Amino acid sequence: MQPAVTLRDVSHHYGGTAALRGVSLSVAEGSVLAVVGPNGAGKTTLIRAIAGVIDPTGEVLIDGDAAQHIDRRRIGILPQAFTPARRLTPRELIRYHAARYDAYPDPAAVCARVGLGLSELDRPFERLSGGQQRRVCVAMAIAHEPALLLLDEPTAGIDPAGRRALWDELERIGEAGTTMIITSHSFAEVDRLADEVCILDDGAVLASDTPADLVGAVAGGHRLQVTPAPPSL
Ligand code: ADP
Numbered sequence: 556m557q558p559a560v561t562l563r564d565v566s567h568h569y570g571g572t573a574a575l576r577g578v579s580l581s582v583a584e585g586s587v588l589a590v591v592g593p594n595g596a597g598k599t600t601l602i603r604a605i606a607g608v609i610d611p612t613g614e615v616l617i618d619g620d621a622a623q624h625i626d627r628r629r630i631g632i633l634p635q636a637f638t639p640a641r642r643l644t645p646r647e648l649i650r651y652h653a654a655r656y657d658a659y660p661d662p663a664a665v666c667a668r669v670g671l672g673l674s675e676l677d678r679p680f681e682r683l684s685g686g687q688q689r690r691v692c693v694a695m696a697i698a699h700e701p702a703l704l705l706l707d708e709p710t711a712g713i714d715p716a717g718r719r720a721l722w723d724e725l726e727r728i729g730e731a732g733t734t735m736i737i738t739s740h741s742f743a744e745v746d747r748l749a750d751e752v753c754i755l756d757d758g759a760v761l762a763s764d765t766p767a768d769l770v771g772a773v774a775g776g777h778r779l780q781v782t783p784a785p786p787s788l
Pocket of ligand 1: 594597
């Protein structure tokens with residue numbers, strides 16, 4: 556079967572800065588790829604290349620078609636820094652956003668998929684907690700039922716409990732069959748939901764494998780041994 560996403564030797568420069576340096580990877584349909592790396596590794600640039608927002612060198616294919624030319628309805632994207640109109644409610648935001656893609660879902664059902672209840676549905680965005688706001692943004696990204704979901708640091712700025720809950724919701728969305736590419740700077744946050752993890756550093760792929768095999772490769776031959784000092788007499 557053809558991969559949902561294929562990158563071949565993708566590079567991108569911002570002026571003199573190399574943000575991506577020869578990245579090649581592929582994502583199977585229905586699977587979840589986590590792209591992990593420190594700040595400046597190139598994660599956002601990678602998401603923007605797959606979304607067709609920038610035109611890097613090399614090849615970016617979505618279901619075999621050039622990313623720049625595909626029907627935008629096939630992709631849902633949550634940018635890292637994204638704030639929708641703050642006075643609108645989740646119901647209004649979801650309706651407005653989905654309609655741009657000719658989709659007319661039930662906002663309550665979309666909210667339920669990201670763990671938002673009826674009590675949040677008609678509250679202005681600006682009066683929701685940080686975690687609830689980020690959920691609304693995820694809800695907007697999935698509202699038109701994209702086959703491919705791109706999430707750039709979806710839990711950035713959320714408290715630890717909210718993060719865990721949102722990762723659980725994202726895991727459920729992945730299990731329901733949506734192909735997802737998610738960036739994070741923390742391997743520990745994504746190892747449970749990712750089928751594959753790509754470690755990106757300085758614009759290049761350091762390693763790409765299943766979470767278990769990555770841990771095995773790194774932790775494999777090492778053991779931490781602690782020998783207590785003899786008690787002083
Ligand atoms: P990450 O998402 O992993 O933090 P980015 O893709 O945002 O990484 O950035 C990769 C590199 O490209 C960094 O060195 C960053 O400073 C640089 N960069 C990103 N966006 C721009 C831009 N619009 N103009 C110039 N340099 C940029």
